[in-house]
Amino acid sequence: MGPDAMILEPSLYTIKAVFILDNDGHRLLAKYYDDTFPSMKEQMAFEKNVFNKTSRTDSEIAFFGGMTIVYKSSIDLFLYVVGSSYENELMLMSVLTCLFESLNHVLRKNVEKRWLLENMDGAFLVVDEIVLQSAKEQIKWSLLK
Template identity: 40%
Template sequence: MSSFLYTVNSFFILDNKGERVIAKYYSNDFENVTKQKAFEQKVFDKTSKVHFGGEITLLDNYIIVYKAFSNIVIYMIGDSDQNEVALLYVLNSFIDTLQNLFENQINKRTILDGINYTLLTLDEIIDGGIVLESDTSVIVDRVGIKLPDNDEDELGKVISSAKEQFINFLK
């Protein structure tokens, strides 16, 4: 049995024509982009046949869990003997985080316009195929961390004003 640790084999988002929007491969199963895209096309064909209504399927030696949105489909791929429930959890973490960051609007435009958030979310959830974090609120925090613009002084000000308030509170 393959290791539980390397939960995710690959990840991709395809548009409603089956074209890649973004992808990330954590294994060397597909040696080049052409082969990756051929695989993506196969996955798309199989899932589009059932109008993306399935949530999960098997293809070749992979488990595929997926979720479709208005004009994109998000796929999470694991080895065929992987724990599919674990794989679903990862997909859900990713989707929930994006829902949160994009205010429940997941589609091709929000994914691309917020590409920095999309890719950072992925980076915070999966590291080399290993699940790094699963708690959505933690992930949102690590991705969307938003402090006053480009100035450490501002941060300092915030902290010192907080300190002041705290001291005032104590008084």
Template identity: 35%
Template sequence: MSNVSLKTVTATIILDSNGSRLYAKYYTPEAQTSTNASNSNSPSAIPTLSPLQQLEFEKNVFKKVFKQNQDIILYDNHLITYKQSNDIILILVASIHENESMIYSLTNNLIEALNILLDNTLDEATILEKYDLVSLCIDETIDDGIILEIDPAIIVSRVTNPRNANNAAVGEISLNKIDLSEKGLFNALSFASKKIGERLQQGL
């Protein structure tokens, strides 16, 4: 039952409101050495899907999860956790025996990290516009199925901003770009209230 390898996530998928792919990465399962029988319980027991099967799989999963705020389902021998934000949905796929709470936290925190990076406008248009941030963010969270980091603040801290044409050094950007406009303050406020809410919930 237990998965002793570090490979935990089978796939990371972001779909738009029609169920088409914005981001889809299926991680290669642990390579099996034929002599080492103890590996036989790793996620590799699930056959890898061909590209066409992947699309089919996404289509079916989308039907099950879109606009159903149930957070977690079992589908086709996979554990699937998901979270919707505006018109996109982030789906993490893992082995059916994986720790549900762990995978869901990962989904939740990844959404939070993306929210911070995309200035609380996590929707299709922004994702496409800032695809570099999105792909770096996911890469700093899950590398080849291994959970790299689960804390959203740390994930965010690892993703570089695109170079601003006017400023050369990165440090300066962060100092110069403190947004004191109404929108910026509002963003900060909404982030803070969300953060507090979540901390409270975790404390329960």
């Protein structure tokens, strides 16, 4: 088995990170699912760089630091889903859409900073459940190939 085959092995770490920043690029919620950025300092620097690259564009996909990043803005929030460079953008986008729609439901159609901060425990639960379900689906589909 060559190195390329090992890279494509199914993993719970299909999603490397999910984070939500405010209009100024400050972290409101962040979950990292592997050790690509092991320290808080590295995570915050990565988030700042991603925000600087994406906050003024109309695109939904960015490639940065060997990673694929999909993102969406909503009122005063920026939602990001990060995967590896070889990850399928459509799969990452479906995770992002699910995240936004779930937060929309939990926050009662107010996906904005004030409501997110007041419902942070629910937001963390939403993120963890979506990433876990995404990983299960990724593994299931890779086993069917």
